[in-house]
Amino acid sequence: MKPFRLLFSLILAAIIFVGFTPNAWGFCGFYVAKADAKLYNQASQVVLARDENRTILTMANDYQGDVKDFAIIVPVPVAIQKEQVRIGDAKVIERLDAFSAPRLVEYFDSDPCRRILYRSREGLSTDLPRPVAPSRRADANALGVTIESRFNVGEYEILVLSAKESNGLATWLKQNGYRIPRGADRLLQPYIRQQMKFFVAKVNLGEFNKSGYQNLRPLMIAYESRKFMLPIRLGTINSTNEQDLIVYVLSPKGQAEVTNYRTVKVPTGDRIPVFVKNEFSDFYKSMFQTSYTREGKNIAFLEYAWDMGSCDPCSAEPLTPEELKKAGVFWLKPDKGSNAFISRIHVRYTRNKFPEDLMFQETSNREQFQGRYVLQHPFKGEATCRAGQEYKRSLPRRFEQEARTLAQLTGWNIRDIRSKMNVVSSNYSPNPNPTPFWQDIWGE
Amino acid sequence: MLKDARDYQILFLSLFLVLGIGTRDWTLHPEFILVAIATCCLTQWVAASLKYFIEVDNKDARDNGNTEGLIDTKNLADVFNFSLVKPAFRSAIITSLGLSLLLRVDHCSTMVLAGAIAISSKFIFKIKDKHFFNPANIGIIAVLVLTQDAWVSPGQWGEDWWYLLLFAGTGGLIVKKVGRWDTTAAFLGAYALLEAIRNFWLGWTWDVYWHRLMSGSLLLFALFMITDPRSIPNARISRYLWAISIALLTFILRNYFFIPTAVFWALFALAPLTIVFDSIWQAPRFSWQETSPSFTENLTLDLAIAPKSAPQMEREKSQVG
Incomplete structure (x- = not known):
């Protein structure tokens, strides 16, 4: 009895402790800007193509600052050699984004007096991610830092470091011109002790200018490790806000999920007022924020899960085998079709709600899922038959339901929604003065 | 109130299932739960009946040399007395609810396999009439290994404090009722300590x-799975050692x-340690039924000193759990 009580109070104590300890945290790497430029990485896109222990990681790079200030430090599970690093194609990430983005679907009510159905589709791609960070060169020294490899790939100069002590590594980085955020050295230690290596990339200006590209291109790293994770902790050092990370996990098996946080599907399939068509981005952002808050801010959202051979409705054409290869899918065999399953996982993280790096697992779950929102256009024409009149009478209730759904999903004010709807739907608002219920049997 | 701790367990596990489906956004198909329950109950019934027939046969053979015809008649009547098998359905339902809570599958057939293996394991992997694998656990491991479409979602509960309180409260009630709080405490204590050392280092x-400790799945495991009093070691000292070993292996894996x-x-890898520990430290085996003191004493004596000669009635009981 006593030990039980003790156990119970220990658990309780633990909960209280966790619940009331305020703290703050981010993606793979942190910006190490030079000079005093304060850089914040607010959103990142990562592609993880994974089969068993083999992974190809692609980090999208939409870094907007001066490229000479760009550098990134990413903890990686194993040492990386030159052959394991490639330049990716930014277009492929755009394609993945477009293919998996939450979508609007439009349906048009048919003439209730003549039942013919047709529909059109439309997919909208939401805007997403952001990039990475900077570095400078240095020599190996007595700080316990070992340069595992050093090479150039495209416009990037890459260093792979291992270290014995975080202080040594931090000092080395500083001495070599990398500006690391305050508090970073303490955060480097857990990675060092887990025998992880540090992948440091910065831009070789000569190569960059020669390449003629306007923007930095994605970096791809291939490695073999049981660890199926993304280090987000370092990225929270230089970002005080909520950060968005979109992970596209490509797997031959099925859905991927986060194992150390809850993976939740975004609300989907709801019928919303047609005016949202013109403000879908706002709608999605508000809806995402509302769900995120409602779920406690410590969850990962599944936005899309689909076999990449098809889509329905398609917001973009499925990727070709060529494009999949560019996205890192390495297990495709000719004649075997595109055996790749995509999971789009959207994580909005902060330091205090995501203390631990993201751990993933692939499952054999091949259930398909998509974030999909339905616009149902009412029939606009004349409908004088009996069915038509009933149809028109049913519309106000339907509009009200759509308004409520929208308000609930987004947290928007229902009055605003109603007034917007009236503007848009006044054309076919069938009857501004609803018919009294008795009229059907008693007449006027 | 409910007398049998298993009734509470069924109640709580059902509650978790309802909560999980209602609030946790699981990819859980209600039909799979029904399939799991049906499979487990059916397997339990078939296996228990088979076991009973075999035992009666053996006994008949042994008794043929005897002149005590009375026993034969009694057994013959028992063969048709399915009430002897009935109580075990509770355990089968607990196993099936456990499977439904933890295991995710794409196809019904995989759930059937998991349920069948889970329950059969109680009849196959046993020594001195005590099964040593946790049925739900071996069912899960079996389909993870044998099929392509099974998985477990460790993050499915998240780490909301009110779930943790709910698990701690309900689980605490049960482990207290069956007197196995020591196992939960040893497991959680050892695991928490190991993780603390690692975190510090x-x-x-x-x-x-x-965050690592506050996982709903971990707590559920500690309170509802490793405390199954029928398959874990009988003596307290061996339960401590056993739970600590599981914590250590979990930490390493x-x-x-x-x-x-x-x-x-x-748990799967270390379950057989139960036999070793039971042979080193002997103690009466747990029984779900609340029996009269005199009977409990007999039972204790039989199990501790001469397990083989335990009365027929006790052997029937051991199908339970």
């Missing part, structure tokens, strides 16, 4: 540590082999 902030489902593998 790595230099993570302590919220990382709490999770942190050095990066297996998200480490707890289930650890």
Whole structure:
């Protein structure tokens, strides 16, 4: 009895402790800007193509600052050699984004007096991610830092470091011109002790200018490790806000999920007022924020899960085998079709709600899922038959339901929604003065 | 109130299922729950009946040399008395609810396989009439290994404090009722200690540590799975050792082999230790039924001193659980 009580109070104590300890945290790497430029990485896109222990990681790079200030430090599970690093194609990430983005679907009510159905589709791609960070060169020294490899790939100069002590590594980085955020050295230690290596990339200006590209291109790293994770902790050092990370996990098996946080599907399939068509981005952002808050801010959202051979409705054409290869899918065999399953996982993280790096697992779950929102256009024409009149009478209730759904999903004010709807739907608002219920049997 | 701790267990596990489906956004198909329950109950019934027939046969053979015809008649009547098998359905339902809570599958057939293996294991992997694998656990491990479409979602509960309180409260009630709080405490204590040492050594902030411990799945495991009083060691000292070994193996598998489902593998791998510990430290075996003191004494004596000669009635009881 006593030990039980003790156990119970220990658990309780633990909960209280966790619940009331305020703290703050981010993606793979942190910006190490030079000079005093304060850089914040607010959103990142990562592609993880994974089969068993083999992974190809692609980090999208939409870094907007001066490229000479760009550098990134990413903890990686194993040492990386030159052959394991490639330049990716930014277009492929755009394609993945477009293919998996939450979508609007439009349906048009048919003439209730003549039942013919047709529909059109439309997919909208939401805007997403952001990039990475900077570095400078240095020599190996007595700080316990070992340069595992050093090479150039495209416009990037890459260093792979291992270290014995975080202080040594931090000092080395500083001495070599990398500006690391305050508090970073303490955060480097857990990675060092887990025998992880540090992948440091910065831009070789000569190569960059020669390449003629306007923007930095994605970096791809291939490695073999049981660890199926993304280090987000370092990225929270230089970002005080909520950060968005979109992970596209490509797997031959099925859905991927986060194992150390809850993976939740975004609300989907709801019928919303047609005016949202013109403000879908706002709608999605508000809806995402509302769900995120409602779920406690410590969850990962599944936005899309689909076999990449098809889509329905398609917001973009499925990727070709060529494009999949560019996205890192390495297990495709000719004649075997595109055996790749995509999971789009959207994580909005902060330091205090995501203390631990993201751990993933692939499952054999091949259930398909998509974030999909339905616009149902009412029939606009004349409908004088009996069915038509009933149809028109049913519309106000339907509009009200759509308004409520929208308000609930987004947290928007229902009055605003109603007034917007009236503007848009006044054309076919069938009857501004609803018919009294008795009229059907008693007449006027 | 409910007399049998298993009734509470069924109640609570059903509650978790309802809560999980209602609030946790699981990819859980209600039909799979029905399939799991049906499979487990059917397997339990078939296996228990088979076992009963075999035992009666053997006994008949032994008794043929005897002149005590009375026993034969009694057994013959018992063969048709299915009430002897009935009580075990509770355990079968608990197993099926456990499977439904933890295991995710794409096809019904996989759930059928898991349920059948889970329940059969009680009749196959046993020594001195005591099964040593946790049925739900072996069912999960079996389909993870044997099929392509099974998985476990360790993150499915998240780490909401009110779930943790709910698990701690309901689980605490049950382990207290069956007197197995020592196992939960030893497991959680040892695991928490190991994780604390690692966290300190790595230099993570302590919220990382709490986040790792505050997983609903871990707590559910500690309170509802490793406390099954029928399959875990009988003596308290052996339960301590057993639970600590599982905590240690879980810790190693999770942190050095990066297996998200480490707890289930650890329990599976170490379950056979029960036999070893039971042979070193003897103690009366747990029985679900609340029996009269005199009977309990007999039972204790039989099991502790001469398990083979335990009365027929006790052997029937051991199908339970």
